[in-house]
Amino acid sequence: MTSTAAIRVEHVVKTYGHMTVLDDVSVEIGDGEFFTLLGPSGSGKSTLLRVIAGLLDADRGDVVIGGSCMTGRPAHTRELGVVFQSLALFPHLSVGDNVGFPLRMRRVGRKEIARRVSEALDLVQLPNLAHRAVSELSGGQSQRVALARALVYEPRILLLDEPLSALDRRLRESMQLELTRIHRELGVTIVNVTHDQREALMVSDRIAVMDAGRIVQCGRGTELYAFPATTFVAGFLGDPLLLEGSIDTAGTLRCDNVDVSVGPSVPLGRATAVMRPERLRLVPADDRHCYDNGLPGKVLFSAFDGQGTFYQVRLECGPTAAVHIPAGRNGATHDVGDAVVVAWNADDVPIVTQA
Secondary structure, three states: OOOOEEEEEEEEEEEEOOEEEEEEEEEEEEOOOEEEEEOOOOOOHHHHHHHHHOOOOOOEEEEEEOOEEOOOOOHHHOOEEEEEOOOOOOOOOEHHHHHHHHHHHOOOOHHHHHHHHHHHHHHOOOOOOOOOEHHHOOHHHHHHHHHHHHHOOOOOEEEEEOOOOOOOHHHHHHHHHHHHHHHHHHOOEEEEEEOOHHHHHHHOOEEEEEEOOEEEEEEOHHHHHHOOOOHHHHHHOOOOEEEEEEEEEOOEEEOOOOEEEOOOOOOOEEEEEEEOHHHOEEEOHHHHHHOOEEEEEEEEEEEEOOOEEEEEEEEOOOOEEEEEEEOOOOOOOOOOOOEEEEEEOHHHOOEEEOO
16 A cells, blocks of 8 residues: 555545444545455445445544545535446447547547547557447446546546446456456556455455444555454354364364364463364375365265365265365366365464454
8 A cells, every 4th residue: 555545544434324334434445556445245335435436424533635635525526436336327328428428528529539538548458449339339348438438537436336247247247357457557546345255366555344334454465364353254254163162271273063273372261263174185084194184074065166176075064064175186086975075284374263
């Protein structure tokens, strides 16, 4: 994050009747940063974006953009580009007229509009499509036109409210790469809203994970993944098995039916082991001594997913663990019904402690 804040959200509260949608939210977003608000439906991320945009008024708190307080300032005066999930392209206008619409509203001259529309379409890699009808565009082209329209008047900040969620996986990932390219080329500050953890991890400089109207953890994706602050963050990023228990003796997490070895520096008290699929191994029973931990179980499901083999293993101690073995890694394959040991070393599994 840069030293200059493009956006400061200060103790923002938003309620609807008796429901609190944003609960004392504060965050700083750096100038030129690609910042993502990540969370499940109903966590408040889209509401926060709309408060920043000026499309909703906060009940309490302030939004400061570029050092200026935005309280009471309407959306069109904030000079922000916004792309929504619906895209909101005008079906009766051509691609060029859609992209140029914000400039016409600002009474920019025709020649200047034509030049900037051409530049915007070049930026999103849609040259020579200005005269095409919107109805003739593919889903990915429509996304690019919406981006071009948001960027054509050179806003200092671009707000994205899940604009990629309706695309299929391959096209969505292609557009994610396009967003990162545009971000690098323009240096514009981007605030992105998504519920897709993979998207957030791929494109973001920093991520704020939201739950029940609060930001529960904010940081780089690698930090959130390796050092989750809460079990909610741990469970939302990835597909881990969470083993809950207490550390009464240094180095041992005592769960209901099993003891797990953890690092000696983990403090005493309630704690949760975050067992992520890619950090676990499947080994024969006689190899379990090579690891700090080994829990016996039986394979319930096995499937090749293109990048490796995904297993579900019912552990003898009760829960089911997901294990992903990358393609090319040495070791035996396992069929449904095979007896296996899910093994890992203490340093491979984050431990979430509870105050």
